[in-house]
Amino acid sequence: MVKKVLKFGGTSVGTAERIQHVANIIKKEHSAGNKVIAVVSAMAGKTNELIKLSKEISEDFDKRELDVLLSSGEQVTCALLAASLIKLKIKAKSLMNWQIPILTEGEHANARIINIHVEKIDKYLDENGVVIIPGFQGISKNGDTTTIGRGGSDATAVAVAKIFNAEKCEIYTDVDGVFSTDPNKIPVAKKIDKISYDEMLELSSLGAKVMQSSAVQTAMIYDIPLEVKSTFTERKGTKIFSQVNIDYSKSVTGVAYSKDDAKITIIGVQDKPGVAANIFEPLSKSQINVDMVIQNISSDQKTTDVTFTVKRDDIAKTKKILKSNSKIKYKEIIHKDKVAKISIVGAGMVSTPGVTYRMFRALSDEDINILAISTSEIKLSVIIEEEHVLKAIKKLHTIFDLD
Ligand code: ADP
Ligand code: ASP
Ligand code: MG
Numbered sequence: 001m002v003k004k005v006l007k008f009g010g011t012s013v014g015t016a017e018r019i020q021h022v023a024n025i026i027k028k029e030h031s032a033g034n035k036v037i038a039v040v041s042a043m044a045g046k047t048n049e050l051i052k053l054s055k056e057i058s059e060d061f062d063k064r065e066l067d068v069l070l071s072s073g074e075q076v077t078c079a080l081l082a083a084s085l086i087k088l089k090i091k092a093k094s095l096m097n098w099q100i101p102i103l104t105e106g107e108h109a110n111a112r113i114i115n116i117h118v119e120k121i122d123k124y125l126d127e128n129g130v131v132i133i134p135g136f137q138g139i140s141k142n143g144d145t146t147t148i149g150r151g152g153s154d155a156t157a158v159a160v161a162k163i164f165n166a167e168k169c170e171i172y173t174d175v176d177g178v179f180s181t182d183p184n185k186i187p188v189a190k191k192i193d194k195i196s197y198d199e200m201l202e203l204s205s206l207g208a209k210v211m212q213s214s215a216v217q218t219a220m221i222y223d224i225p226l227e228v229k230s231t232f233t234e235r236k237g238t239k240i241f242s243q244v245n246i247d248y249s250k251s252v253t254g255v256a257y258s259k260d261d262a263k264i265t266i267i268g269v270q271d272k273p274g275v276a277a278n279i280f281e282p283l284s285k286s287q288i289n290v291d292m293v294i295q296n297i298s299s300d301q302k303t304t305d306v307t308f309t310v311k312r313d314d315i316a317k318t319k320k321i322l323k324s325n326s327k328i329k330y331k332e333i334i335h336k337d338k339v340a341k342i343s344i345v346g347a348g349m350v351s352t353p354g355v356t357y358r359m360f361r362a363l364s365d366e367d368i369n370i371l372a373i374s375t376s377e378i379k380l381s382v383i384i385e386e387e388h389v390l391k392a393i394k395k396l397h398t399i400f401d402l403d
Contacts, residue, residue, distance in 0.1 A: 003125070004029060004168040007039040007135065011174035012231035013077045014044035021233060023084035025172070026130055028367065030090055030263040035125040037160055039135045039344030040081055041153040042073025047136075063108040067137070067147045070109075071097070076155070082132045092130040095120065097145065098138045102156070102253040104146045106140035111146035112214075113138055121164070133160070153214035162222050169224055171211065172231040175312055177238030178203070178210055180402040181255040181393055190255065193236070196243040198251050199347050202379045207258030216240070243347060245316035249351035252344045254398035255393050257387055259340045261291065262312040263371060269330030271304040278327040279306060286321055288314050291341075292372040292383065294373040303331075309372055312337050339371060340389045342398055343381040350377055362399045366391055 006026065013019050022038075029036050050069050061069075078094035085092035100120060104111035105175035121131050135153020140146050148155055153173060161169035178200065179189040195203075204213040210228060219226050219240065229237025243322040269275055276295070283290055290311045298304040310318050315335055322333055349355050359380055363370060368391065372383040384392055397403055 001033050001035060002168060003035045003037075003159040003166045004038050004170065005039060005157050005164070005166045007153055007169070007171045007215055008041065009153065009173045010041040010044035010046070012172050013040055013081065014041075016080065018231070019077070019080045020084045022172075023081060023088055025089055025231070026081075026085060026092075027088050030169050036130045037121060037125070037164060037166070038081065038132045039075060039153055039157040039160060040077040040132060043077055046073035047150070048257065064144055067108045067145050070147050071134065071137040071145050074136055078132045082130075085130055085132075090130055091128055092132060093124065094132040094134075097134055098139045098143075100133060102133075102138035102159075104140055106146075107142075108329050109147055109149070111138060111140065111148050113148060113156065116160060116163045118164060119307060125283050132306065133172070147335045149212070149214065151212035152214075154212040155218065158218045158224060158226070161224050162218065163260065165305075165362060169219070169226050170237075171226060171228045173210060173228060175184055175210065175229045176230045176233060176235045178208070178240070178254075180253070181397055182208065182257075185353070186393055186397055188397065190402060191235075191377060192238050194239045194241070194380045195253060196347055197240060198378060199242060199345055201241050201248050201255045202343070202376075203254050204343040205250060206256040206341065206345065206379065206381060208254065208256045208313065211240070219272050221247065226271075250346060250401065251355050252346040252396075252402065253348070253350040254345050255342065255396050255400075256345060256400065257340055257342045257389055257393055259389070260312050261309045261339055261383060262335060262337040263307060263313045263339050263383060264315070264318060264322075265305055265307040266328070266330045266333050267305050268303045269306055270329055271298040271302060275328060276306070278325070279322070282307075282325055283310075286317065288321070292374040292381070294298075294372055297388050305374060309339075309341075336371075338386040339383050340386045341381050341383055342389065342392050342396065343379050345377050345379045346399065346400075349380070356380055358399060359396065363392060366395050368392055 034222045072149045082094040135156040181189045183189040201216045204211045226240040274345045293308040296305045
């Protein structure tokens with residue numbers, strides 16, 4: 001008897017028919033003698049719909065109430081799935097976050113799971129029942145409902161797998177696994193059979209939404225092997241586990257992109273020690289995450305231009321902070337938000353020279369201008385104009401032999 005956590009994403013539970021299909025997958029696992037905890041997302045589009053609804057009330061909707069609102073989507077799926085199992089004569093029940101409870105810490109919309117009580121669930125599993133629980137949410141020390149960030153059902157599944165000591169954590173989704181790039185954008189994308197936590201973490205942080213990055217991070221810290229697979233086909237999925245077992249024959253494993261960055265340039269700032277610290281300290285104190293930074297060489301030794309990227313949602317706040325910063329002097333602040341970040345990721349990059357040069361040459365062959373660059377051991381990211389995203393991904397995918 002194996003304890004399994006099975007997570008089903010929004011598309012997998014997007015209609016009553018699909019929920020019944022999921023119930024059949026669970027029935028098969030249960031009939032094979034496994035103990036199943038199913039973690040479910042809201043039906044596809046539901047969370048976005050609820051966000052839209054909140055905006056009709058107020059652009060500045062109360063944060064506590066927003067979590068109450070958004071967490072409701074998963075409750076609907078839990079009940080529909082539990083009832084589908086009961087209809088199939090399987091002993092099953094849903095438990096809401098506060099009934100379990102799933103305890104969280106941190107601010108609304110961005111809380112973290114810190115503990116989950118196991119007693120009720122373990123008892124029900126021992127009685128041969130299937131437990132259905134909502135992803136994406138929990139309850140704070142004060143008893144308030146919290147949510148843990150978009151795509152957070154993945155993180156719930158990994159936390160459940162860890163706390164319940166599950167032998168398996170399977171992430172069921174609408175594609176066959178993790179691909180070399182988004183298969184819905186680039187049809188020649190190839191499925192990856194095995195990938196290391198580090199590479200998956202880079203890919204998901206850099207935009208591959210197939211796994212939420214904080215879920216991968218928790219899995220990596222606690223060495224919880226994951227499998228991403230399709231709800232709709234029987235094909236083998238992608239195994240995510242620690243690096244020792246990975247083959248490095250390819251320098252690049254995948255290409256990711258995101259369109260949520262924006263670029264800010266401060267023109268004509270003084271070129272002297274302490275200026276960068278004066279620019280970035282107040283940003284960091286206001287929780288603004290600065291990603292890439294470039295400082296031009298000054299021609300007159302007196303002034304320079306500093307360019308950096310932040311999340312697009314943070315643009316207005318960033319400009320306001322810069323403008324009210326009396327410690328810096330400059331000529332002008334400009335920004336550009338129609339930019340995208342394209343990244344290549346691969347553990348094999350460490351041992352393959354020339355990857356950087358090949359990426360830059362490929363983009364220049366396509367007449368794509370690079371606006372900013374950042375690198376780490378296993379990834380290389382560039383900012384380009386948003387309109388060139390598809391062309392860039394296709395080209396990189398081809399030159400790094402991923403097609
Ligand atoms: P779920 O609702 O099951 O959590 P998501 O929509 O969050 O599913 O994630 C699956 C989607 O991620 C796919 O439909 C695909 O378009 C997208 N995606 C982006 N990058 C990749 C990638 N490298 N491999 C697989 N899917 C990817
Ligand atoms: N329903 C939530 C969202 O859309 C959580 C999830 O699906 O993982 O972000
Ligand atoms: Mg998801």
